[in-house]
Amino acid sequence: MDDNVDLLLPINSQVKINTLETAIATAINQVFIDELKESITDLIDYGTPHIGNRRVYERFIKQDGLVVLYRQQPTTNSLMRVIYATWLSLGSERGLSFLEFVLRLLWGESWSLVRLWHSKTVTASYPTFCKESEQPNTFLTSRVRVKLEPDILFDEIASLAPVLKKIVPANVTLEIRAEALLDTDAGTTVFNHACGAKGVMVWDLS
Numbered sequence: 001m002d003d004n005v006d007l008l009l010p011i012n013s014q015v016k017i018n019t020l021e022t023a024i025a026t027a028i029n030q031v032f033i034d035e036l037k038e039s040i041t042d043l044i045d046y047g048t049p050h051i052g053n054r055r056v057y058e059r060f061i062k063q064d065g066l067v068v069l070y071r072q073q074p075t076t077n078s079l080m081r082v083i084y085a086t087w088l089s090l091g092s093e094r095g096l097s098f099l100e101f102v103l104r105l106l107w108g109e110s111w112s113l114v115r116l117w118h119s120k121t122v123t124a125s126y127p128t129f130c131k132e133s134e135q136p137n138t139f140l141t142s143r144v145r146v147k148l149e150p151d152i153l154f155d156e157i158a159s160l161a162p163v164l165k166k167i168v169p170a171n172v173t174l175e176i177r178a179e180a181l182l183d184t185d186a187g188t189t190v191f192n193h194a195c196g197a198k199g200v201m202v203w204d205l206s
Helices: 019-047 054-063 076-093 096-107 154-166
Strands: 111-119 138-148 173-178
Touching (some): 054 076, 076 096, 096 111, 096 154
Parallel strands (some): 138 173
Antiparallel strands (some): 111 138
């Protein structure tokens, strides 16, 4: 809301003919400031939540199924406003271009977007054999892989993965790959494995 808007103007502009009316107006002002001003201010901004305060746009972002970005940088609030304002303005035209827009705002150029292809000879096993490049006897799938470079914090990726999956069209399946996790050094950690099996005999008496 515009900081220059005086919500108490209707009360303060009234003529007060005696000390009692002055005292009543003062009391009403104080009650409004203490109990109602914050809620009324938020309510006024509900029509344009992307320009409201953090309480307002967080409420509407979550209501739309998106995720709020939590960072310590002072630019975080502005970043979320821009993303949400763009989300609202695009309406039904949201697509991969909007995904690229969000990725660029969040992580600069530390990402890449790859369409996935699948082998035609093993179609029954889809999407097990997806590839990042077109090869002979493959078809383009509806799957898109977002590859995030190691300089991006994994905790941030985990918290924002849900919102990235919600901003793509319904016919697109998004896969997010964090290079930071794939490139983790296991050090001297020892991995063990075990296998077990149970035999079952079936008689066909038909």
